[in-house]
Amino acid sequence: MANRKRPSMALDNSTSTTTTTPIDTTPKHCKSKNFSDIDQKHQPKDSNNESVLLPGLPNHLAQLCLSSLHPSLLSSVCSSWRRLIYSPSFPPFFSLYALLSPSSSSITRNKDQDQSNSIEFFALDPISSMWRQLPSPPPDPPLRLLLRHPSFISRNLPIQSLTVNNYLVLVAATTHGFLPALSCPLVFDPVSGQWFSGPPLSTPRRWCITGSVNGTVYIASGVGTHYQGDVGRSLLKWDMKKNNDEWNWENMATLKDGRFSREAVEAVGYRGKLYMVNVKGNAVKQGAVYDVEMDRWEEMPERMVTGWNGPAAVMDGEDVMYVVDEAKGVLSKYDFDINCWEKVMEFPEHLKGAEQIAAGRGRVCVVCANNQKIVVVDVVARPVKLWVVDLLPEMEVVAVHIMPRMSRPEY
Structure with missing residues (x-):
């Protein structure tokens, strides 16, 4: 089914509340580092049809480098990295x-x-x-x-x-x-x-x-x-x-x-x-x-x-x-x-x-x-x-x- 309506990202609350965000995407000013625990047992498979993730590196080594970054950062850079974080081979957040x-x-x-x-x-x-x-x-x-x-x-x-x-x-x-x-x-x-x-x-x-x-x-x-x-x-x-x-x-x-x-x-x-x-x-x-x-x-x-x-x-x-x-x-x-x-x-x-x-x-x-x-x-x-x-x-x-x-x- 296609994406439903995007929920509002604002919550007006004077107490210690933040923007409307679930589980793995708290606002930047209160993000917890323990959210994206990376399971290193997942390994990707190189394919001739895959986009190059990092020039000069095979994709399986590039993924090891990228997996240390928060998925929200990868998503904001380019489409190939965005595809990566949603692929079955990437450690799921x-x-x-x-x-x-x-x-x-x-x-x-x-x-x-x-x-x-x-x-x-x-x-x-x-x-x-x-x-x-x-x-x-x-x-x-x-x-x-x-x-x-x-x-x-x-x-x-x-x-x-x-x-x-x-x-x-x-x-x-x-x-x-x-x-x-x-x-x-x-x-x-x-x-x-x-x-x-x-x-x-x-x-x-x-x-x-x-x-x-x-x-x-x-x-x-x-x-x-x-x-x-x-x-x-x-x-x-x-x-x-x-x-x-x-x-x-x-x-x-x-x-x-x-x-x-x-x-x-x-x-x-x-x-x-x-x-x-x-x-x-x-x-x-x-x-x-x-x-x-x-x-x-x-x-x-x-x-x-x-x-x-x-x-x-x-x-x-x-x-x-x-x-x-x-x-x-x-x-x-x-x-x-x-x-x-x-x-x-x-x-x-x-x-x-x-x-x-x-x-x-x-x-x-x-x-x-x-x-x-x-x-x-x-x-x-x-x-x-x-x-x-x-x-x-x-x-x-x-x-x-x-x-x-x-x-x-x-x-």
């Missing part, structure tokens, strides 16, 4: 990906519009600041993901997705008939720009626990075509690090009851364990921890449960956990050694009402304001910086992810 849906006002004005699949997949190119639509998922079977149902206008139906090994993994959703929408996970590879399927589930489900630890996807509890006790207590594991022909779902230690099937739960992989709570916000909740090495369930520390008052995410190799208090607009980091939450930033104006977050590359991206806004917090900068990303017109956010940029075959 990171971008913001989003699951977007038409806004409620847009749906009201277009009542005849087909809502059988209400989700679109986009990536915000950090060099051009353009939203670009991802390639369409395979048409067979057709994707049917329902965010809103006419009988439940005030409540969104959960669409659960993960970032695993730099892939976008669509795990669970609901169809118009209140049935599980996916018989197997749907996976997008941003570097190749291709979709593929994960292993089929013996019992497809929705309203489940979804999370990952060290490249392994976990699905627990949930509801299939109707509630079943054994499904509500089940835990399944899919190791994505294995070869594709070895992919399967393994049954692991079961939950003691089905209380987690009442909500769509985002589990967080943190220090070798899977952490989750069964209720959002400041309500009384229960926490659970799954030890992936010991294959057993544990109780969550009480102080961790108490401070878990909103969406959570991890970064730095699953070693640092953040949570946003959706009622107070406070971003906190968990201190494992002393078992407490440490406040990073309090900003109710922008962070209150957080729905979902993603963390990575020194940034925490927060979906808030009734899914109308993406707020990016630079937790590496001192002082901590915050800015807002403009959305496409008449669209709202379902989920955000941080992954390598898409290749651009048109360059």
Whole structure:
């Protein structure tokens, strides 16, 4: 699909905010050097059809020289360097990906519009600041993901997705008939720009626990075509690090009851364990921890449960956990050694009402304001910086992810 409208680059905010920029392209006056971590294992292949990158050098040596520069600098010099940074052979920089849906006002004005699949997949190119639509998922079977149902206008139906090994993994959703929408996970590879399927589930489900630890996807509890006790207590594991022909779902230690099937739960992989709570916000909740090495369930520390008052995410190799208090607009980091939450930033104006977050590359991206806004917090900068990303017109956010940029075959 062609480029959508370019988002505004200005944000008028008197606090420590900057221009509207996602993930990898903060304004020059607050750019963080840790954004474009170059993976030197990628090596280009010389071709007679390639443009000369640096006169007097073979292209594979020229690329080694150019890879030390920030992609935004390369993009501004010449078209051959711009083609290079979007080529599959160049170490990919990171971008913001989003699951977007038409806004409620847009749906009201277009009542005849087909809502059988209400989700679109986009990536915000950090060099051009353009939203670009991802390639369409395979048409067979057709994707049917329902965010809103006419009988439940005030409540969104959960669409659960993960970032695993730099892939976008669509795990669970609901169809118009209140049935599980996916018989197997749907996976997008941003570097190749291709979709593929994960292993089929013996019992497809929705309203489940979804999370990952060290490249392994976990699905627990949930509801299939109707509630079943054994499904509500089940835990399944899919190791994505294995070869594709070895992919399967393994049954692991079961939950003691089905209380987690009442909500769509985002589990967080943190220090070798899977952490989750069964209720959002400041309500009384229960926490659970799954030890992936010991294959057993544990109780969550009480102080961790108490401070878990909103969406959570991890970064730095699953070693640092953040949570946003959706009622107070406070971003906190968990201190494992002393078992407490440490406040990073309090900003109710922008962070209150957080729905979902993603963390990575020194940034925490927060979906808030009734899914109308993406707020990016630079937790590496001192002082901590915050800015807002403009959305496409008449669209709202379902989920955000941080992954390598898409290749651009048109360059």
